[in-house]
Amino acid sequence: MPEITYLEGIRQALFEEMERDENVFCLGEDIGAYGGAFKVTEGLLSKFGEERVIDTPVSEAAIVGAAAGAAHMGMRPVCEMQFIDFISCGYDMLTNYVATARYRAMLPCPMVVRGPSGGYVRGGPFHSQNPEAAFLHTPGLKIVYPATVSDAKGLLKSAIRDDDCVLFFEHKYLYRRIKEELAEGDHLVPIGKARIAREGADVSVISYAATLWKVLEAAEQCEKEDGLSVEVVDLRTLLPLDDDAIVATVKKTNRVLVVHEDTRTGGIAGEITARINELAFEWLDAPVLRITAADVPLPYAPSLEDYVLPQTADIVRGIRRLAAY
Amino acid sequence: MATRAPTGSRAGKAPAGQLRAEPGPGAALTREQKLDLYYYMRLTRSLEERLVNLYRQTKVVGGLFRSLGQEADAVGSAYALDRSKGDVLSPLIRNLGSMLVQGATPLEILRQYMAKGDSPTRGRELNIHFGSPERGFIGQISHLGDMVPVMAGVTLSFKIRKQDRVGLVYVGDGATSTGSFHEGINLAAVQRCPLVVIVENNGYAYSTPISRQTAAAELKDKASGYGIPGERVDGNDVIAVYEATRRAVDRARRGEGVSLVELVTYRRKGHAEHDNQSYVPEGEIERWESENDPLTRYVGWLTGIEGIAASALEQIDARVVQEIDLATDEAERSPVPESDDALIGIYADPPTLEPLWFREGVRSAVEKHERPASWGTHDPETVKATEDA
Numbered sequence A: 001m002p003e004i005t006y007l008e009g010i011r012q013a014l015f016e017e018m019e020r021d022e023n024v025f026c027l028g029e030d031i032g033a034y035g036g037a038f039k040v041t042e043g044l045l046s047k048f049g050e051e052r053v054i055d056t057p058v059s060e061a062a063i064v065g066a067a068a069g070a071a072h073m074g075m076r077p078v079c080e081m082q083f084i085d086f087i088s089c090g091y092d093m094l095t096n097y098v099a100t101a102r103y104r105a106m107l108p109c110p111m112v113v114r115g116p117s118g119g120y121v122r123g124g125p126f127h128s129q130n131p132e133a134a135f136l137h138t139p140g141l142k143i144v145y146p147a148t149v150s151d152a153k154g155l156l157k158s159a160i161r162d163d164d165c166v167l168f169f170e171h172k173y174l175y176r177r178i179k180e181e182l183a184e185g186d187h188l189v190p191i192g193k194a195r196i197a198r199e200g201a202d203v204s205v206i207s208y209a210a211t212l213w214k215v216l217e218a219a220e221q222c223e224k225e226d227g228l229s230v231e232v233v234d235l236r237t238l239l240p241l242d243d244d245a246i247v248a249t250v251k252k253t254n255r256v257l258v259v260h261e262d263t264r265t266g267g268i269a270g271e272i273t274a275r276i277n278e279l280a281f282e283w284l285d286a287p288v289l290r291i292t293a294a295d296v297p298l299p300y301a302p303s304l305e306d307y308v309l310p311q312t313a314d315i316v317r318g319i320r321r322l323a324a325y
Numbered sequence B: 001m002a003t004r005a006p007t008g009s010r011a012g013k014a015p016a017g018q019l020r021a022e023p024g025p026g027a028a029l030t031r032e033q034k035l036d037l038y039y040y041m042r043l044t045r046s047l048e049e050r051l052v053n054l055y056r057q058t059k060v061v062g063g064l065f066r067s068l069g070q071e072a073d074a075v076g077s078a079y080a081l082d083r084s085k086g087d088v089l090s091p092l093i094r095n096l097g098s099m100l101v102q103g104a105t106p107l108e109i110l111r112q113y114m115a116k117g118d119s120p121t122r123g124r125e126l127n128i129h130f131g132s133p134e135r136g137f138i139g140q141i142s143h144l145g146d147m148v149p150v151m152a153g154v155t156l157s158f159k160i161r162k163q164d165r166v167g168l169v170y171v172g173d174g175a176t177s178t179g180s181f182h183e184g185i186n187l188a189a190v191q192r193c194p195l196v197v198i199v200e201n202n203g204y205a206y207s208t209p210i211s212r213q214t215a216a217a218e219l220k221d222k223a224s225g226y227g228i229p230g231e232r233v234d235g236n237d238v239i240a241v242y243e244a245t246r247r248a249v250d251r252a253r254r255g256e257g258v259s260l261v262e263l264v265t266y267r268r269k270g271h272a273e274h275d276n277q278s279y280v281p282e283g284e285i286e287r288w289e290s291e292n293d294p295l296t297r298y299v300g301w302l303t304g305i306e307g308i309a310a311s312a313l314e315q316i317d318a319r320v321v322q323e324i325d326l327a328t329d330e331a332e333r334s335p336v337p338e339s340d341d342a343l344i345g346i347y348a349d350p351p352t353l354e355p356l357w358f359r360e361g362v363r364s365a366v367e368k369h370e371r372p373a374s375w376g377t378h379d380p381e382t383v384k385a386t387e388d389a
């Protein structure tokens, strides 16, 4: 098998699932003839036709709501948000209607909402968002945010087959920057399971999506320069969180740094810290620390964006601080 | 002035001649005003051409959005507002011309695109996403349709305070499909806000043609559902745009509420510079360019029907080039933002955020606010306080 990019992994997942199950269809803005703003859905229209690759009006609430209705009827819609920042326009549908459907009305909503997310791309405040925290607080939704090609493909396939609504965030910085060779066959990655991205014994760093790569870089640097053995956990699924994996790494290293690109207050690192506190407090040798974006809308200018978002040097600093604690 | 528009897309079927108000187009405008319209259209086009150069030199940090072929729509509509009365508009991504009419300067635009520290948003927002309420324009956000409810509120305030002011909001054909558009225009209509809603029908929303955006025959038809007047005009005829918008502005000023004006135009460039327009039927762009360029048409009308000397227009062209050259030099010299400026102005109070702990040494937020007194070092004071409690 040839190496493919993160973006191609996503596209392959869509192709394979649409081929496998005729109930799977895609809807979104400019996804057909144009192939999507990032060309993720390129080629889908010619292969599957206009009834299964639907160009919609600029109407995120309708995209999400219509997907829910079709899902009730047994279809498996995959919605594209042109940028994930526009998922806010479908927020009511997702949190009030979709997330509660199974619980309040025994109505299954097997659907996926996916889209390009994240910063480090000079996209400014409305083309760089990481909206996971806005949905983390909504029981009934699942949230996935892959960092690797293998996970992008395997998790999307699992998301499409999942019987509930999965929000599938794709990091646009990773789209064409990372490559991987995947084994032949039906490549599935389970939802709800974290992954050890690097084994270590001294300090654990928990992260996901684009910052995972910065964490790996920092771990490398700390090993070389400080002789530290850093374990890196890639969450992959943010809701439901993999408590077992989190606790296991705490027990192993007793020192935990949580790193995410989203802003700090109310971010997922806070939830992880609380769980560690509840489940593994006695195993800690140091307070859980967070490296996150500052609590500001993400600015456009490179000097500002670089300042607001977590950088490798920050993570190195966090690891050293914990190791020295 | 020719009003013939190319056919081939629905946007192309402009209603030729529909707006020939007696006693003749542009009769209410002085010669200076007519030249003013030309100046703003030319400035818009030339400034965007300069931005393309800067973009190719990678001096524009993010994407670049053009309004090529839509200058008459932006300039003519904004020109119908009365700046002396404090009228306010909210532009969209193709409304550079409208902002220039309201007093935005080429220097501001260039600094903004180049993400400079002295740009109107201090490098926080991109392209023409900025406002200046004092000069009568409120900056947009990316989320389409959102400015309609906002402008409903702006004009509601005019009504409540009995001010003689009018508001104008732009939406594209694509943005008319959003919930915000619907809710905003409906609220404004019910409240009889002094608001003009300009629907710029340029044939496409990104790659999506109008036929996939709406099943309505014409976007102006949406007006009747809200119980407001709707008018559809040739958006590449700057005088027709001005006059139709002016009628709507006058209605709003008389207390007659909201109007919708559909301007039929054409987006000759891609959604942004990176878009290769592969989805556009062959020949469509060329046809609009050769048969229906708003500047060419206006120049023809000014020099033909109005008898204005070509040299008068050439003088304006020279002035435009000079202004843009000066602004470019100055914008290039502008500094990039200081990185910790990012922490200023989230709230009025507190005005500045503390840097996160990993960005500052000892004086970090974590040491000052988050770290328990006993953290790391055993602090007898805290232990005592805890034991006492």
Ligand SMILES: Cc1ncc(C[n+]2csc(CCOP(=O)(O)OP(=O)(O)O)c2C)c(N)n1
Binding pocket: A029, A058, A059, A060, A082, A083, A086, A089, B092, B093, B094, B142, B143, B144, B171, B172, B173, B174, B175, B176, B178, B200, B202, B204, B205, B206, B267, B271
């Ligand atoms: C709510 C929302 N959804 C999606 C987008 C992404 N988007 C940006 S511009 C655009 C098309 C806009 O078309 P139109 O309203 O016709 O304006 P035009 O670009 O033609 O001037 C889309 C879909 C957005 N900005 N906002």
Ligand SMILES: [Mg+2]
Binding pocket: B172, B173, B174, B200, B201, B202, B203, B204, B205, B206
């Ligand atoms: Mg449009």
